[in-house]
Amino acid sequence: MASPYRFIGKTTPRKDAREIVTGRANFLADRKFPGMLHGKVLRSPHPHALIKSVSRDEVMKLPGVEAVLTWEDVPNWKGGTPRCTRILDRKVRYVGDAVALVAADTEEHAKEALRFIKVEYEVLPAVFDIEEALKPGAPQLYEDFPGNVVTPGVPFFGPKNLKEVVRGDVERGFAEADVITEGTFGYENMPNPIPPEPPGVVALWEAPDSVTLWVSNQASYMDTVILSHIMERKIQPRTIGGPCGGSFGSKYMSWQVQCYAALLSRATRKPVKLVLTKEEHLASFTLRPASRMSAKVGMKKDGTVTAVQGTWLIDTGYYSMTTQSQIAVGCGEVQIMVQCPNWDLKPVIVCTNRNASGIVRGFGGQELKCCLIPLLSLAMEKAGVDPFEFLKKNFVRPGGGYFWRDGIWYNHRGIDHTKAMERGAEVFGWKEKWKGWLKPTAVNGPKRRGIGVGIHGSADIGEDSSEAYVRLHPDGTAMLFSCVTEHGTGQVTNYIRMVAEVLQLPMERISITPPDSLINPYEFGPAGSRGTYAIGAAIIAAAEDARQRLLELIAPRLKAKPQDLDTVDGVVYRKDDPGVKIPWKAMAVDRTITGYGRFDPDYSLVNCMMTFIEVEVDTETGKVALLRVVNATDVGQIIDPPGLENQLNGCLGSAGIDSAIFEEMILDRSAGRMLNANMIDYKWRTFPELPVIENVVMETPFPSHRFHAVGVGEIATSPGPSAVLMAVSNALGVWIHKYPVTPERVLKTLGKTGSGKGGAA
Amino acid sequence: MEKRKSVRPVAFLKKGEDTVVRTQKLTRKKARATERISLTVNGKIHEMEVGTASHQIDPAHTLAHTLRETLGLTGTKVSCDHGACGSCTVLMDGKAVLSCMTLTIECDGKRITTIEGLSDPETGELDPLQQAFVDHTAFQCGFCTPGMIMSAKALLGENPSPTEEEVKEGLSGNFCRCISNYHVVKAVLAASGKGR
Ligand code: FES
Ligand code: FES
Numbered sequence A: 001m002a003s004p005y006r007f008i009g010k011t012t013p014r015k016d017a018r019e020i021v022t023g024r025a026n027f028l029a030d031r032k033f034p035g036m037l038h039g040k041v042l043r044s045p046h047p048h049a050l051i052k053s054v055s056r057d058e059v060m061k062l063p064g065v066e067a068v069l070t071w072e073d074v075p076n077w078k079g080g081t082p083r084c085t086r087i088l089d090r091k092v093r094y095v096g097d098a099v100a101l102v103a104a105d106t107e108e109h110a111k112e113a114l115r116f117i118k119v120e121y122e123v124l125p126a127v128f129d130i131e132e133a134l135k136p137g138a139p140q141l142y143e144d145f146p147g148n149v150v151t152p153g154v155p156f157f158g159p160k161n162l163k164e165v166v167r168g169d170v171e172r173g174f175a176e177a178d179v180i181t182e183g184t185f186g187y188e189n190m191p192n193p194i195p196p197e198p199p200g201v202v203a204l205w206e207a208p209d210s211v212t213l214w215v216s217n218q219a220s221y222m223d224t225v226i227l228s229h230i231m232e233r234k235i236q237p238r239t240i241g242g243p244c245g246g247s248f249g250s251k252y253m254s255w256q257v258q259c260y261a262a263l264l265s266r267a268t269r270k271p272v273k274l275v276l277t278k279e280e281h282l283a284s285f286t287l288r289p290a291s292r293m294s295a296k297v298g299m300k301k302d303g304t305v306t307a308v309q310g311t312w313l314i315d316t317g318y319y320s321m322t323t324q325s326q327i328a329v330g331c332g333e334v335q336i337m338v339q340c341p342n343w344d345l346k347p348v349i350v351c352t353n354r355n356a357s358g359i360v361r362g363f364g365g366q367e368l369k370c371c372l373i374p375l376l377s378l379a380m381e382k383a384g385v386d387p388f389e390f391l392k393k394n395f396v397r398p399g400g401g402y403f404w405r406d407g408i409w410y411n412h413r414g415i416d417h418t419k420a421m422e423r424g425a426e427v428f429g430w431k432e433k434w435k436g437w438l439k440p441t442a443v444n445g446p447k448r449r450g451i452g453v454g455i456h457g458s459a460d461i462g463e464d465s466s467e468a469y470v471r472l473h474p475d476g477t478a479m480l481f482s483c484v485t486e487h488g489t490g491q492v493t494n495y496i497r498m499v500a501e502v503l504q505l506p507m508e509r510i511s512i513t514p515p516d517s518l519i520n521p522y523e524f525g526p527a528g529s530r531g532t533y534a535i536g537a538a539i540i541a542a543a544e545d546a547r548q549r550l551l552e553l554i555a556p557r558l559k560a561k562p563q564d565l566d567t568v569d570g571v572v573y574r575k576d577d578p579g580v581k582i583p584w585k586a587m588a589v590d591r592t593i594t595g596y597g598r599f600d601p602d603y604s605l606v607n608c609m610m611t612f613i614e615v616e617v618d619t620e621t622g623k624v625a626l627l628r629v630v631n632a633t634d635v636g637q638i639i640d641p642p643g644l645e646n647q648l649n650g651c652l653g654s655a656g657i658d659s660a661i662f663e664e665m666i667l668d669r670s671a672g673r674m675l676n677a678n679m680i681d682y683k684w685r686t687f688p689e690l691p692v693i694e695n696v697v698m699e700t701p702f703p704s705h706r707f708h709a710v711g712v713g714e715i716a717t718s719p720g721p722s723a724v725l726m727a728v729s730n731a732l733g734v735w736i737h738k739y740p741v742t743p744e745r746v747l748k749t750l751g752k753t754g755s756g757k758g759g760a761a
Numbered sequence B: 001m002e003k004r005k006s007v008r009p010v011a012f013l014k015k016g017e018d019t020v021v022r023t024q025k026l027t028r029k030k031a032r033a034t035e036r037i038s039l040t041v042n043g044k045i046h047e048m049e050v051g052t053a054s055h056q057i058d059p060a061h062t063l064a065h066t067l068r069e070t071l072g073l074t075g076t077k078v079s080c081d082h083g084a085c086g087s088c089t090v091l092m093d094g095k096a097v098l099s100c101m102t103l104t105i106e107c108d109g110k111r112i113t114t115i116e117g118l119s120d121p122e123t124g125e126l127d128p129l130q131q132a133f134v135d136h137t138a139f140q141c142g143f144c145t146p147g148m149i150m151s152a153k154a155l156l157g158e159n160p161s162p163t164e165e166e167v168k169e170g171l172s173g174n175f176c177r178c179i180s181n182y183h184v185v186k187a188v189l190a191a192s193g194k195g196r
Helices: A017-022 A107-114 A130-134 A170-176 A220-230 A255-268 A278-284 A323-337 A365-383 A387-394 A418-428 A491-503 A531-558 A641-649 A720-732 A743-749 B019-026 B063-070 B128-135 B145-158 B164-170 B181-191
Strands: A037-043 A049-055 A065-069 A098-104 A118-123 A165-167 A179-187 A200-207 A210-215 A238-240 A272-275 A290-299 A305-315 A343-350 A401-403 A409-411 A442-444 A447-456 A466-472 A478-481 A510-512 A565-568 A571-574 A577-583 A593-599 A609-618 A624-634 A692-698 B036-041 B044-049 B089-092 B095-098 B111-113
Touching: A017 B128, A017 B145, A037 A107, A037 A255, A037 A278, A049 A098, A065 A107, A065 A255, A098 A107, A098 A255, A130 A290, A130 A305, A130 A343, A165 A323, A170 A290, A170 A305, A179 A365, A200 A255, A210 A220, A210 A255, A220 A238, A220 A255, A255 A272, A290 A365, A305 A323, A305 A365, A323 A343, A323 A365, A323 A401, A323 A447, A365 A387, A365 A447, A365 A720, A387 A418, A387 A447, A418 A609, A418 A624, A418 A692, A447 A720, A466 A491, A466 A531, A478 A491, A478 A531, A491 A510, A491 A531, A491 A641, A531 A565, A531 A571, A531 A577, A531 A593, A609 A720, A624 A720, A641 A692, A641 B181, A720 A743, B089 B145, B095 B145, B128 B145, B128 B181, B145 B164, B145 B181, B164 B181
Parallel strands: A037 A272, A210 A238, A305 A343, A478 A510, A624 A692, B036 B111
Antiparallel strands: A037 A098, A049 A118, A065 A098, A165 A343, A179 A290, A200 A210, A200 A272, A290 A305, A401 A409, A442 A447, A447 A609, A466 A478, A466 A593, A565 A571, A571 A577, A609 A624, B036 B044, B089 B095, B089 B111
């Protein structure tokens, strides 16, 4: 069938393509301001200590140094949920915690100055393990969190915000089960999303209560919202975004970095640039939460899950800003994956003395499933159930429901994802390859192949609110006002594409405002795959509103009713007689027309991604080679073919599939130091190691917005890791339950040698 | 004076083989300063004094620093600043080098090409490789892209018709976290002799 669209689903160069390939895309580190100072952070060498004194006498005499700030100099700004983490505190809580801030005329001078700050610490005992932290007598990180248990709940999600999954009757569920399995499973390797561009900011404090920040974040409007909370609502910062050099969730928030620069600028009244080094980025910025779950599941012989009961421990590091949100969403997503009537799943967030956890693609659901699927697999093995059939059977169908993050029950009113799953299985050859649990698909000498499958789906595609304006100009051009930054998905171009389709105006005639919080309306930002549906819907509504106003204004001139008119290429014409037409200029040369659009949250649509994995394990070296990945999804309508493919290929990195194979942050659990906080020791996949990826994308129209599309970018990373564990177990013929499956672990599992420890174990 | 040959082509930089790279950084301070150095960047000759005053080239300055901070050529991106990710790749006499691991004072007499030097300075027309990156959307966030293009440029300079495997090998020192790698390979092949 021919496409009804002129722009949607067409491959066009990205709006910013020329800037990117010529090096003219102005990333934050490329920006300079007159009189600009450079900020640096002195960081704690101790995982837990009280600062007894800081001496800075020598530092202020050094050339170029303009400010040194310690906990005694800064206002009582606090981040975290609830807000308990001071920007600079008397207590340090991990190796890398900020002790002092310096601003100097050059980066070298600022760096040099750090060496001259003398700090006296009273070292405190520290705790690095979730369960150790919960024991009586364990070192306490905050007075506000007795027993190191972080207060559950996210007030922003509403009064009933989801803190656990408790419903039905688990006892009855277990009684109905044919098989019951239980155990403790973890996803604790803390893979680091590591966007190539580190977190950074330039801040300029001008009047007593006015600060402007140039940010490089994923959601530049939310920076102003978050900062205004932290700054005790006394200040409304203006945030201006720019190209974002990768985020994968992690740079949705850089509140600490932003506050450091703001405070230094407040002290000096000069613009201050503060960009983390790669080592700081890896060792002191947020990474994926660590999860450990002790649980029990009941299953019938046909793969019906009758009960899930367990405790989900989440290590959030030294603070939580979003971990409660990740839990709420993860708890919603797990119900989408397993349509079971009986639940008793209780999360506990624990703080420990390492750098904090934060947002990463997969947002809670990936963490939870990476623990739950291995447990379900044990039950499937006992019940003799094929995992593909199991995942297909248990995933929410239209009419099926779940409690979402706001604690409210929703029924999925979207499409049936079964078709995409089946198509994926066909392309992968699941039926031919599947030989049963713990059976390799092929054995070639010491090399054994195995397959696995995983799934993820979320109702976050309609999360939170978005607003936009579209302004029409008499010269036949339009401008979109939307506070979105380009962070790699290509969506900025796609929003222009959507406006172009509504207005039937060439994309070259549409521009977008800079992502400046001062000129644009509210925008939660691209997160949780909400870009296509939620942001898209607001933008479409704004374009439709502008178009309607235009037609109403022009109608009398063409002696017609607005509904009898249409517009194309900047000309309004009568539908019954296209020869009767008039250019937009007829609106008057001194007039513009502005449309407004808003999207309100809608949690009744679910996206889905199923990932099939084939690995080859060398039983002599223990190396796991990822041979093939098939991602299967249904997006309703493809908006941007190459952009979508790029996003799906992203399943490997940014703490995705490779977090099951070799990615991990290695914490020295005696000293509290991250041992591999650099790009040489942190492993990442290189070009020669790329597996074959096939992306199966279906287009069953969704009841979303007028283009019937939903997003899937975020979730591409999520189904893979547990599928890798499954594939490796099947290849080896023995269960392997720890991430990542390093050669040492594989050999240990085979009883061959070694401690079997990855660094995080 | 005798110049140390410390510049390593990206293609030879393997993970784990970092000792040499690190030693270079440590020996920075010891490098002897010439009075003046001259380097040609994108066809333009820059005569620079060596010294520690703010207008001079500090012996400790990396080429990446000089390009970005002194010459304002910010197209060269620094990500790891440690020789591991390839994002700072530029061409030195046609070969790919990591500008974060190269000292500027060692570039005396060298011809440097950065991403800014690829398109036609008169017409603005893109290099066929840049055009191929545009046509194949061979980027997502775009932060790794300048380095990726410069590595690919060096590769095609040495091997105008590489196989897919050779492209992957040639780009093995370049980190792309967004995983635009698949589109990059397509773009490089399209721009190569084979693709035309
Ligand atoms: S920035 Fe030079 S190799 Fe990473
Ligand atoms: S495009 Fe983002 S790192 Fe390569």
